[in-house]
Amino acid sequence: MESEGSKGMAMVIAGGAVLVPLLFWFLRWVNERRFVGGLSSGNGVAKLPPGCMGWPLIGEMIDFLWCFKFSRKPDDFISRRKLRYGDTGIYRTHLFGYPVIVTCSPELNKQVLGSLTEDGSFSTGWPSSQLIGNSSVAVVDGPLHKGLRRCLMQAVNSPSALDFHLRTAQPLLISALEEWAFKRKVVAFEETKAVTFRIICDALVSFKSTALLDKMESLYRGIMAGIRAMTINIPGTAFHHALKCRKELSRILLDEMRKRREEKIQKMDFMQTLMDYVDENGNRLNDVEVLDNIFSLILGGYESTSNVMTWSLYYLAKYPQILERVKEETHAIKKLKTEESLLTYEDIKKMKYTSKVVEELIRLANVSPFIFRRVVKDVVVDRYKFPKNWKVIVWIRAIHIDSKYYDDPLTFNPDRWNDCKPKAGTYSVFGAGMRYCPGNNLARHQLMMFIYHVGATESRSWHCFSATPTAARRS
Numbered sequence: 001m002e003s004e005g006s007k008g009m010a011m012v013i014a015g016g017a018v019l020v021p022l023l024f025w026f027l028r029w030v031n032e033r034r035f036v037g038g039l040s041s042g043n044g045v046a047k048l049p050p051g052c053m054g055w056p057l058i059g060e061m062i063d064f065l066w067c068f069k070f071s072r073k074p075d076d077f078i079s080r081r082k083l084r085y086g087d088t089g090i091y092r093t094h095l096f097g098y099p100v101i102v103t104c105s106p107e108l109n110k111q112v113l114g115s116l117t118e119d120g121s122f123s124t125g126w127p128s129s130q131l132i133g134n135s136s137v138a139v140v141d142g143p144l145h146k147g148l149r150r151c152l153m154q155a156v157n158s159p160s161a162l163d164f165h166l167r168t169a170q171p172l173l174i175s176a177l178e179e180w181a182f183k184r185k186v187v188a189f190e191e192t193k194a195v196t197f198r199i200i201c202d203a204l205v206s207f208k209s210t211a212l213l214d215k216m217e218s219l220y221r222g223i224m225a226g227i228r229a230m231t232i233n234i235p236g237t238a239f240h241h242a243l244k245c246r247k248e249l250s251r252i253l254l255d256e257m258r259k260r261r262e263e264k265i266q267k268m269d270f271m272q273t274l275m276d277y278v279d280e281n282g283n284r285l286n287d288v289e290v291l292d293n294i295f296s297l298i299l300g301g302y303e304s305t306s307n308v309m310t311w312s313l314y315y316l317a318k319y320p321q322i323l324e325r326v327k328e329e330t331h332a333i334k335k336l337k338t339e340e341s342l343l344t345y346e347d348i349k350k351m352k353y354t355s356k357v358v359e360e361l362i363r364l365a366n367v368s369p370f371i372f373r374r375v376v377k378d379v380v381v382d383r384y385k386f387p388k389n390w391k392v393i394v395w396i397r398a399i400h401i402d403s404k405y406y407d408d409p410l411t412f413n414p415d416r417w418n419d420c421k422p423k424a425g426t427y428s429v430f431g432a433g434m435r436y437c438p439g440n441n442l443a444r445h446q447l448m449m450f451i452y453h454v455g456a457t458e459s460r461s462w463h464c465f466s467a468t469p470t471a472a473r474r475s
């Protein structure tokens, strides 16, 4: 009896050993056929990029998450494909629930973000545009995009807007720093997020209440988690939670708009600029359009800038000789000021070395690792097919740390910007073409302001408390 039982078990194991790999192979074959089947044939000249569509439904998400979340080596996702398929600078895959073409060469990235977006072959392609908002500047195309961008650039990127922003943001930053000093030990990543959120909400909607801002920040984090997740809307998923957070945040912002209208309140903030915006045909934005664009500004400006701030603490602690040079520059500016006077737009123009530090921080921090596009119509680029309705991921981060384009790329070296003008397509931290980040100067100014007050003050000293950039101690 016993030997029959173990025989049966052996047969099950042997059967499993054959069937499981077969099933795996079959599932991958099904997915490959589903997306690539009708496309691989053609006129014999154009072909799909090399790559693999992975598993049904999840595609190659496991590999992607492995590189970003577990091994924490995001560019391994690209290096593995280079090893497997050659250094083509373009690969096909399946991510976030979509068939995707990843581009990672300066030439291809330039074409995708430049001419192919401009001529309408590619559109913006955020996987979760529902969360960002379907009438957000980051999602719409055509004349509405042009108009919104013009309004946005004027409101956040013009010299007068930047000067105004510096004046309103600095008191918030200074008071946050006082709280840091009081705590003595702070988790930089969390604190920079909190202060950036306050600064951005003040600029956008003039909210001051700490309780309300805390609630909004937690809702916003919920939305961000959903943007990075698969778009599966069932209870328990990050996407589902994010939709609920967005609904609640929308309610708060819509109430504010209603209040301003009913009580005829005018404020000096971006919500007001959007509410008052009239395009060349005399049309105004409706409430949802105002709301979606406030979302996209928070989305664009909150985590990106605060992450670079955290890295600034890390790198300035790691390279004391650079911190010394920043201090020299800062002190020279401070000497010309009275005790209370704040940094101005004109002062920032004089901070030549700090501006190189900021550029180097943005390059190395690589906080926007890639940019999404959607293929609107079939196109062929460099003999590779981009099939309609596929997504394109422009993998910009890999280029910023590639030794082909930057000497000793992982070294933090602000002096590389002395007379360096990166070759086209090799420095796209803020994107390129018609969707080039409208908040680029705002981000740079916020970082300069942060370094001025935090990194280089005489009255307070600080040092990195842990080996990872998570904590800074001030005294």
Ligand code: HEM
Binding pocket: 113, 124, 137, 138, 139, 149, 156, 296, 297, 298, 300, 301, 302, 304, 305, 308, 362, 367, 368, 371, 372, 428, 429, 430, 431, 432, 434, 435, 436, 437, 438, 439, 440, 442, 443
């Ligand atoms: C270090 C900080 C920042 C980085 C690295 C960054 C990066 C980027 C990148 C790469 C894009 C291009 C997206 C595309 O082509 O689809 C972009 C677009 C955008 N950014 Fe930023 N950004 C930063 C800060 C900001 C700030 C401070 C704001 C505003 C408050 C902002 C608002 C936007 C908006 C609204 C868009 C969409 C533009 C469009 O589609 O026309 N960003 N950003």
